[in-house]
Amino acid sequence: MIPIGIPALDDLLGGGIPTGSLVLVSLAPGVEGRQVLHSALHSAHEQGRRCLVIVPYTTTNVYCADLSGTPYALSSEDNLVFLDTSAFDEVHGRRAATPLSEAAGWDTLLTSLAADRGVDTVFLYCNRICDALGTGEALALFADTCRRLGLTLFVEYLNLYDRNHIRELSASISFDLVLSVGEGFENFIFLNHFRIEHLKWAHVPDIPLPFIIRDNGYLMPHLPKVVVTGPVDAGKTTFIRTLSGMPALSDRIGLSGSPTTVAMDVGSPHVACRGFDLTLMGTPGQEHFGPIIRHLLTNATGVVFMVDGTNAASFGRARAILDEVREMGAPFVVAVNKGDLPERVPDHDLREALALPEDTPLHPFSALEMEEAMGVLDALVGLITRRTDRR
């Protein structure tokens, strides 16, 4: 297994890429997603695999310089073979070169490097070769050769067409994983997303998952708006404080004598769960903040709906907020705070009060306990990344 090195993605893939697999990574123009192949190369190299990097668009020095100073910099030149623009020119620029002769040239090169240098993993930046041979022909050539030789193949492809083009390629060439990287995520136009278009060895829903590129060049999957809502004094602010450490909170002492949120709580952007960065936003809970709650729920990537499991008097207000959550359509988990206390209302009564069907899991926990709070978040991220009802 070769991890891609992006934990959220590896988690979805069941740990990474089985050796001998064929992987196509399709990038939309202008979208920063080169980190996927960079990360996979870094990961394979760290595993001690013998990697061939075919990079026809530039020189080896430029390619390595681009990696240096990023989290994907290669630690040594051991076990690395490069075929760069000069190799491309040699194959493509031969007098009387034809697509057939060029295809034979690449096949011979790969076969000899596998035999002589023990190359077992190939990283191909294919666009120039696709330009020379034809896209389908070039991808089929490398896929067939790697399959025959038992090599793992990672391909980066700049898709100048649309999603149908990738679907057609995926249907005609037997890639084991097809991953697309595209622009935007729902209403968050400043984010980009990746999407597993095809996966042979497991079932993963075909949904876009957003990511950001950090200043150091690291690709970080990112859930931009996880809303924590529920009635007043449910423990929302405590939950955010426990998880984030340094939250920007907007609580004031309320009528009950305890702090209550009067606008919105924002968790640190570096709450991490299942390889995702999450931004937590806590809503106030009182009835008169109803319009604000609805506003804050708009475009939520996911919702932690929280209720104090010992406070049956709050269930009526909880039901009203939960109805809003359901109406907005975002995936949600039901977190039952103070779930560790003996006076907790039985699940059956809570389900009845909130009109929750039996197949909606309840997550009893304590908002004061990091591990338990993280368990709630983990359940939500699992729901967001694996649900099948959203395209």
Add this chain to the structure above:
Amino acid sequence: MDQISAGVRDIKGRIGDIRPPSNILLLAPPFCDAERLAYTLVRPSDNDHTIVISTDEDAPTVYASFAGGKVWVLDCITKSMDPAVADTEGVKYVGSPADLTGLGIKFTKILDSVQKSGEAEDAAPGQVRVCVNSLSSFLIYTKLEAIYRFYHIFSARIRRMNGIGIYILNPGSVDEKTISTLKQLMTGILKVETCDGDPGVHTLRYQDISGRVSPPVRYRFEGDELVVDEP
């Protein structure tokens, strides 16, 4: 600033306004000062931003052609000679014109910087002017179909942000099919010719999307200034 007139008032008066959004193919043979003409056309006014994608000149040379203003350069040649050269706020590098993936990513980064720059200054949004110097070089590395597809997306971005794009192409380096294919992406064509027996003097004509062709305009450069000859 809603029309392309900076520095070329006389040309504007003769060929009419070129209003954004526009994508203009600048057809110019070698030794016609095509870069200088293009740089003059995209020279930024007060709040405007100019982005030059250069396959023919390095970033310092491009900067030297502009007397200040907000100019951003996507340099496609320096990195092949100096692999360690690092991106700066105003200059981004790609390894070669063959790297369309890198080019698209760096162009997006520049647009992000342009947007942030506008937000930081709290200024009225200026116009974005882009010069691609040159399509001829891109066509050396990549076949027409891919170039067409890439610039189809690229020119659409310029349209969406109400910008102006000038794309230099040497018509002598490509066939008629290439020119007519690339024309499909454009809203106008500037055609430059040399004037026989009059070194340094050139003639341009502008053809807009409706097919209307302007009268010929004779021009030359005196220092950095474009001077239009009286008819």
